[in-house]
Amino acid sequence: MTLLSIDFERHRLENGLKVVLAPDRTVPVVATNLWYGVGSRNEPEGKTGFAHLFEHMMFQGSAHVPKNRHFELIERVGGTLNATTWFDRTNYFEAVPSHELDLCLWLESDRMGWMLPAMNQEKLDNQRDVVMNEKLQRYDNQPYGDWSERLQHLVFPADHPYHHTVIGSMEDIENATLDDVASFFETFYVPNNAVLTVAGDIDPAEALASIERYFGEIPAGGDVPPIPGRTELEHVIGTTVRDTVVSDVPLPRVIMGFRIPPYSADAFATAEIARALLGMGRASRFYRHLVREQQIAKSVATYAYPLMTGASMLLVWGTGYPGSDPADLEQAMTRELEGLIDARQDEIDRAISLTETDLVRALERVSERADLLSMFDLYFDDPGRLNRELDRLRSVTLDDVRGFVGEQLGRNNRAILTYVPENAG
């Protein structure tokens, strides 16, 4: 049974911009979503954090749109908007009442085609300050706030693009210049490095004509330069690596990272199933055993990062109780990881049932549809993959899971980050 069938059509403008249209006229809402093929992986040494800083600059206006006007216009029509930067991509999105589609297209095309004339030092200085405050708020002033940086250092070697964080180093941010903004824009923010998805209450022919009108005259750019550093990577770390941090955290926490095949590999589906068996829902192994039965963990979580470049990462988290020994927690987590060798089919079925409901729930929103279609088009040149997500997971066998335990979760592939409360006595 497959419930999922999101209708869409694909187009490509002469300048290389890929377009996905997904009509659904049941509610008067339209979502626009632009994925650019640039993220922190494209940053050379000395320029870390720039992709994210640049994302902030994209809201500072363009030739025909003064500073703050983008927000004002979208809020004025009752719309919502934002943008995010990650390792492999940057996305920009709006959701508005459907009669305001052209407003989104005008705003997005203006900054894709005419951003640079509006840039100046004052805007750059202002957004550098905002980004530095973002780093303070989300990382430096938070218990466990440095976990991602520490874990990335353990899982990926110094010459791999996932070694450094998306927020980057504040020293690099300090040194960013207007010339950097210009060259980044000209290199990466070109129509041939982007996917535009419009989902919701549209007539596809009219929407396509509008997209042509607003984006068609933007010239194609050059080819995107190769990703700096080493992009081919073994799918295991090679050993067990550790980092133990004694700091001002409330509770002990163990975060284990495993290098795994990239999102583009067939084997990634096995990683998704393995992480679901371990940590998805309250019948999962971590929750059932560590939280409920042994009461050794206060909370648990697991993630398989969908990363594209050379390798990706599976994460498992456990947070202990006050005064408990993180070594015991680590041992209990390790037992569960190794115990996956006897995974059962009913566990896989449960994971797929939960995933199905979660996916349908997500697709109730046209903005989620747009985001996923953009992602599948940018990463795989295949937006239709959205309609095959569950089949992909259903194809994972028990043998695949057993093989995964041996190949990816063993001692030769563990990065273990431990937080110990400093006042634990």
Place this chain on the structure above:
Amino acid sequence: MSALDRSAPPVSGALRDFSFPVVDRKELANGLDLRVARMNRLPMVNVSLFMRASEDALGHDRAGLAVLTADALEGGTKRRSGSDFAESLEKIGARVSASAGWEGTTVGISCLADRLPEAFAIMAEAVREPAFPEAEVRRALDQQLATIRQRKMDPGALATDSARAAYFAPDVPYVRAVDGTVASIEAMSRDTLRGYVEANYRPEQGGLVVVGDVEIDEVAEMVTKHFGDWRGAPVQIADFEVRAATTERRLILVHRPGAVQSEVRLGHVGTFRSTPDYYSLSIANMVLGGMFTSRLNLNLREKHGFTYGVRSRFTFRSSPGPFQISTAVGNDVTAPAVREAMRELAHMADGGPTQEEVAAARDYAAGVFGLQLETSGQVATRVNQLLIYGLADDHYDRYRDEVRAVTAEAATAAAAVHMRPSEAQIVVVGDADAIKQPLEDLGLAKVEVVGRD
């Protein structure tokens, strides 16, 4: 292709209007108020059972009991262990959640429509026959205690907790965190939880909201089957007067040695959900700090680069909740950021928003309302608000007209009444060695330094 004139925003297309989904209503013999809205874009369904088992009716000595009880419901029923309970739901892809707050307790289901009968039966079991096994209760209790501890070391949560304590008089329930205190939680046991359910989980004074790909008759049948013989005397409704701790302005600095950033909360007691100037006040607040292009954000973030973000908010409850501005700023700009936030607050309280600002906020509020009715979960949340705050059935049908009717004069009047800079409690969690003197120099109030415990 003819050259496009990019100099001005495009003209809007033709507005497609929409209505709030039709909500069918039925009252069961036992007093359960059933409300069903059909949405069939996708085969989803969302259920939420609201009961008036609320934290605001509990004294400080029992603080956190409603929250703990809701959390411990997943510990199992008289027929299923906790693990079996989770397993039976998750194998059909259903997610069931239970949580409690100031207004009451909500038990919810989110699942595919064809799985509803099974999920509904299991959810009913959790509400009507919870077992509270000793080990599961102990765990829920330890988890809650650990969460309370975690909050003390999280600067943002610590700031919010300290601010609340500065706003409300010591005997008002809202003065404490909703999930209780170490002392109140440590005193609870499985018997306390059982007793709480017996006295407070009731069909009356609450209701059941079902939104999604279902028919009302189908739902009524399920409800009759599983809740038809559910009875119970009405619960004691919370009875307290909200009073401020003080009407004097104070500046409290919670010392966090070595902090690289300051968490700032600035506010006082606000007002209640059924205040007659609800719409005018909401619009005034949006202009102050309720949207990206608000005065506070344009000043503190886009002009000065002091912060990643700043917002202001009235938390409307059955009784007056807090009004608060919140932000996080670097040490060196803590004092200037507090100065600017106070200046914006005073400016709004004295002069109110301009015509143009009110028009922009009205358009945003009226527009975004429609955008947030896309999913069964969003609609269920809205219908629940009707139940919780006793709002009229046609509340959402009138919502956009009410918003559009707000005038600058009305918003100005609401701001003048409900925003009171002279009574502001300014709470800063940060490194006193770095920020105390500059805060003192602002001359807003004498700086009182306290430890974090």
